[in-house]
Amino acid sequence: MNRRNQQLSKIHIAKKDLGLDDDTYRALLSRVTGQSSAKDLTPLQVAKVLQEFERLGWKSKQGRGKPKPAADKAKLVGKIEAQLAEAGRPWEYGDGLAKRMYNVDRLEWLDAEQLGGVVAALAKDAKRHGRRQ
Known part of the structure; x- marks a missing residue:
């Protein structure tokens, strides 16, 4: 959408x-x-x-919160969080990458190698749009 x-x-x-x-x-x-x-x-x-x-009193519902990864993946998830914040994108964008790249619905369900792939994809996106990596 x-x-x-x-x-x-x-x-x-x-x-x-x-x-x-x-x-x-x-x-x-x-x-x-x-x-x-x-x-x-x-x-x-x-x-x-x-x-x-x-x-008039309407409140928009917020997107989902930060995932809670296992200790071995926390550093990679932190890197993804920083990249998403730098790009001004929500966590759902990261979930979308996980779905497109690995057919897995949520970032926190990826293994460490797959998380590294998401980090690399976000780095390429940052370079493409002139942001720091």
């Missing part, structure tokens, strides 16, 4: 969580952005709508 679809999903989740009917929701969109449909929103307008929902 791309970033835009994730943000639009958040808008619709917030609408449901706040119990807004369709007329109230569209009035809010119109008041905040001048649009009557979420599909017509620019990224800046999406951010404004989400900010308005938060002002």
Whole structure:
């Protein structure tokens, strides 16, 4: 799911969580952005709508927390954590790498050799995007 679809999903989740009917929701969109449909929103307008929902009391659910690896893998997981933080990416991104590279759903389920592969992939990504490794 791309970033835009994730943000639009958040808008619709917030609408449901706040119990807004369709007329109230569209009035809010119109008041905040001048649009009557979420599909017509620019990224800046999406951010404004989400900010308005938060002002109304909606709280976005956070992603999952840091994994708790075995002692022998803790150093590699720490390195992955630093690389993800440097890139501004969530833990779910690391889980996605584990899934694509090794067909394993979570980082903490990888062995040390596989974790090393994820570290290398994140280092290549950092180099590609001009970040420090």
